[in-house]
Amino acid sequence: MTTLNEAQAKAAAAYNAASDLFDHPANTFWDRFGHSTVERLDLDPGSSVLDVCCGTGASALPAAMRVGSEGQVTGIDLAERLLDLARAKARKRNLNNVEFQVGDMLDTGFADASFDAVVCVFGIFFVPDIPSAIRELWRVLRPGGKLAITTWGPDFFEPGNSVFWNAVRDVRPDLYKGFNPWDRIAEPLSLNEVLIEAGVPKASIVAESAVHPVTSPEDWWTTLLGSGYRGTIDQLEPEAVDYVRQANLSFMADSRTQNVQANVIYAVAKKP
Incomplete structure (x- = not known):
């Protein structure tokens, strides 16, 4: 049985709650950046892939399509309701080469050198000790395989982010967050330092400026409810x-x- 630390337990609870709106059309950023991450891996047909913090399959499903019927993708996440959604999406797309299971990125349970590629999109920052999580992902990666980590850059969801937290502070100052977990690695330099500390050398790191459309005020509230803000x-x-x-x-x-x-x-990063 997976034992969660406090940060992981809070994240799992928040995303289980957010599952009802996670795949709402207002929240296309999950699929957008999941696809983009997989494209950067340039996966070969027949490859085996581990997707950590896989959510509803935003990167696992395109990876399964990329590696083909001879390949295999395993997605793990702590939020069981998200995994249920991922399984349903895989069935709808007739993808028989992907499976989803509850799993902990700090202790995946897989043997050394089990996968040709390991992916973690918007998840590595949920644990206090990020280098330990990266070391676990690096451990299960085969020599010659690739590790892909995608995280939020600076000014996440601004200006809406500040509006949300300022309003929370007005009514529940004890819940106010002046610091987001991804802030620790929100710049290429800080992310690279963490990777080096974890024993991952010579990573190719690219910062991308992007925006997420907000088509109406109501859609912004839907985005909040279908993401980690739901926990608050x-x-x-x-x-x-x-x-x-x-x-x-x-x-x-x-x-x-x-x-x-x-x-x-x-x-x-490619493992030597």
């Missing part, structure tokens, strides 16, 4: 939720905000 929202009393929701809707409407920043950093 679900801790609020109904009146506080109404306050935070209205603050976000009013800002998006009054400012006519049509997108939020969605900068990402891609790191790909």
Whole structure:
């Protein structure tokens, strides 16, 4: 049985709660950056792939399509409800070369050198000790294989992010976050330093400036409910939720905000 630390338990709870809106059309960024990560790996047909923090399959499913029927993709995540959605999507696409299971990136349970590629998109920062997580992913990677880690860059979801947290602080200052877990590796230099500490040399790191469209104020609230913000929202009393929701809707409407920043950093490293 997987034993979770506090940070992992909170993340699992938040994303299980967010599963009802995780794949809503307002939240296309999961698939967008999952596909982009897989494209950077240039997977060969027949390859074996491990996708860690796989969610509903945003990178695992395109990887399964890329490696073909002779290949195999295994997706692991702590949020069981997301895995259920991933399995349903795989069945709908007739992908028989991908499986999803509950798993911990700090202790995957796989043997050394088990996979030709290992992927982790928007997940490596959920543990306090990031180098330990990376060492585990590097351990299960075969020599000559590739590790791909994608994380958020600076100014994640701004200006909406600040509006959300400022509203939370108004009603529940104890829940206010002035620091996001991905802030530790939100620049190429800091990510590279963590990779080197974990024993991963010579990674190719690319920062990409991007935005995520917000087609309406209501869609912005849907994005909050279908992502990690859900963990905070679900801790609020109904009146506080109404306050935070209205603050976000009013800002998006009054400012006519049509997108939020969605900068990402891609790191790909080949194991000697």
